[in-house]
Amino acid sequence: MIYELLYPLRHLPGLGWLNVLRYPSFRAIMSALTAMIVSFLVAPWFIAKLRGKQISQIIREEGPASHHAKKGTPTMGGALILLSVLVPTMLWADVKNVFVVATAAVTAGYGAVGYLDDRLKIQGLSSRGLPGRYKLVGQFAIGGAAIGYLFLTSADLPGRWVETRARLAIPFLAFDKHPVSLPLVLYAVLALVFVVFMSNAVNLTDGLDGLAIGPVMINAGTYSLWAYVAGSVLFGRPLATYLDVAGFPEMVELTVYGAAMVGAGIGFLWYNTYPAQVFMGDVGSLSLGGGLGMCAVLTKTELLSVILGGVFVIEAASVITQVISFKLFKKRVFLMAPIHHHYEKKGWPEPRIIVRFWIISVLLALVALSSMKLR
Numbered sequence: 001m002i003y004e005l006l007y008p009l010r011h012l013p014g015l016g017w018l019n020v021l022r023y024p025s026f027r028a029i030m031s032a033l034t035a036m037i038v039s040f041l042v043a044p045w046f047i048a049k050l051r052g053k054q055i056s057q058i059i060r061e062e063g064p065a066s067h068h069a070k071k072g073t074p075t076m077g078g079a080l081i082l083l084s085v086l087v088p089t090m091l092w093a094d095v096k097n098v099f100v101v102a103t104a105a106v107t108a109g110y111g112a113v114g115y116l117d118d119r120l121k122i123q124g125l126s127s128r129g130l131p132g133r134y135k136l137v138g139q140f141a142i143g144g145a146a147i148g149y150l151f152l153t154s155a156d157l158p159g160r161w162v163e164t165r166a167r168l169a170i171p172f173l174a175f176d177k178h179p180v181s182l183p184l185v186l187y188a189v190l191a192l193v194f195v196v197f198m199s200n201a202v203n204l205t206d207g208l209d210g211l212a213i214g215p216v217m218i219n220a221g222t223y224s225l226w227a228y229v230a231g232s233v234l235f236g237r238p239l240a241t242y243l244d245v246a247g248f249p250e251m252v253e254l255t256v257y258g259a260a261m262v263g264a265g266i267g268f269l270w271y272n273t274y275p276a277q278v279f280m281g282d283v284g285s286l287s288l289g290g291g292l293g294m295c296a297v298l299t300k301t302e303l304l305s306v307i308l309g310g311v312f313v314i315e316a317a318s319v320i321t322q323v324i325s326f327k328l329f330k331k332r333v334f335l336m337a338p339i340h341h342h343y344e345k346k347g348w349p350e351p352r353i354i355v356r357f358w359i360i361s362v363l364l365a366l367v368a369l370s371s372m373k374l375r
Helices: 002-011 016-022 024-052 065-070 078-092 098-124 132-152 159-164 184-205 213-231 239-243 249-272 281-298 310-329 339-345 350-370
Strands: none
Touching: 002 016, 002 078, 016 024, 024 078, 024 213, 024 249, 078 098, 078 249, 078 281, 098 132, 098 184, 098 249, 098 281, 132 184, 132 281, 184 281, 184 310, 213 239, 213 249, 213 281, 213 310, 213 350, 249 281, 310 339, 310 350, 339 350
């Protein structure tokens, strides 16, 4: 919005400095700073309101014994993250950019699904909340609308995106030299499944103080950097062509969105770090996961995201493995799933699990970024 309103005024006398708004790097920095400021300013009041309305976390009876001490901690702090992501994005990004709009729409829509789930948990004094099938219906409907528009129409979409949207980017292989194409409808379905998977994977990871928000920031920062590089033009030549990765100029605006998520995460972590003063709840985890999934699809790094988002993938895989093993063989692979609870049951202190998962996420992000040159 700021870009749309102020950038056209750069030609007026004394306003030439507004030319700085043309640079996505500057607007990404401002987006991150705006998100942090919003978080830091609003969080104390917001947490006090949650506590006053007794909107607190429902603790699972079968969970680790140490979690019962967290009873009464305010939840639904993800609503603050949502505000801190969407407001800076709309302020500093090009609001005419279809990729920014689609990603922000999925983020907000998944946040609405998470809000409903959180409210039902609090009202019912139960950890069940919205039945899983209804949650999935909401996620598939919202994600399907965005993915359907981006994959199955051509109106107002960049030509390079339309040309390459059915092509799969294989990590560590050159995008143009090793083309792998899928039927467009199949690719769209797989992209939708990936977005829903990422949303729920982040949700499963959100089980310890600060555990989910750390990898979320690392992933968002990586997508932001990837979008900036793959969408930039240097000396009249797209960097994506030089690096042989999927990319087009319109992709660069996702840098502003990713930066907002990093800034919002930093502001939230100030209050969510162990011992947490507030939890994000499903309103935060589902929306952040959906946003990350959209970033992966639009930067065509879905397969690479299995590496980048390895922490989320392992968390989700541990739950799937546990359920299948118990139903088929009546045996548990882990002491408790998701896997971070397994380590709690083994006696690991909560801060040790959190920081080590963060470290793993940083290492995976570096491996993912290295794929730009190792191809």
